[in-house]
Amino acid sequence: MLKGKILVIDDSEVVLNRIRAVLEQAGFSVGTTTQTVGAARHLRGVDLIILDYHMPGMTGDAVAQSLRAAAEGVGLNPDIYLYTSDSTVSAHLAGFNGGFSKKGDDDALVAQVDAAFRLRRLREAGKLRGLKP
Numbered sequence: 001m002l003k004g005k006i007l008v009i010d011d012s013e014v015v016l017n018r019i020r021a022v023l024e025q026a027g028f029s030v031g032t033t034t035q036t037v038g039a040a041r042h043l044r045g046v047d048l049i050i051l052d053y054h055m056p057g058m059t060g061d062a063v064a065q066s067l068r069a070a071a072e073g074v075g076l077n078p079d080i081y082l083y084t085s086d087s088t089v090s091a092h093l094a095g096f097n098g099g100f101s102k103k104g105d106d107d108a109l110v111a112q113v114d115a116a117f118r119l120r121r122l123r124e125a126g127k128l129r130g131l132k133p
Contacts, residue, residue, distance in 0.1 A: 002028070004047040004048060004120075005045050005046050005047050006046065006048045006049070007032070007043065007046045007078070008050045008051075009036065009049065009050070009052060009055070010055075011054075011055050016034065017032075019032070019109065022110060023109070023113060031046070036055050036057060036066075037057075040070035040071070043070060043074070048080075048081065048113070048116060048120070049064075050081050051064060051067075051080060051096070053089050054086065064080045064082075064096055067080060079097040080096050081097055081098050081099060083099070083109075084099070085103040100113070
């Protein structure tokens with residue numbers, strides 16, 4: 001059973017391939033891209049976006065802002081999560097729904113993605129109020 005559809009944006013093909021393999025093994029459908037410009041074309045049907053912060057040419061918060069605007073323009077509302085090892089970046093201050101810590105720890109990533117999907121389902125069911133969509 002498919003748990004959800006995820007888009008991962010990172011400038012490293014090695015990181016993208018690892019994340020895709022780990023999350024697909026855990027039951028998710030995963031698309032990846034290294035491109036920050038034009039990434040909105042990958043949004044259709046995506047529930048959650050995992051985004052690196054340090055990208056060539058623009059930071060993750062700028063990419064997140066662009067993706068959010070594109071998604072809203074076509075009636076989509078994916079959750080966007082920061083995935084970085086940079087402890088100086090606050091996911092909530094940068095406009096993300098949250099952040100996944102322990103970059104490079106595959107077990108932690110799967111657990112955090114599962115938790116993000118549980119929160120999403122609860123929010124959509126109206127059981128969580130006051131949480132940022």
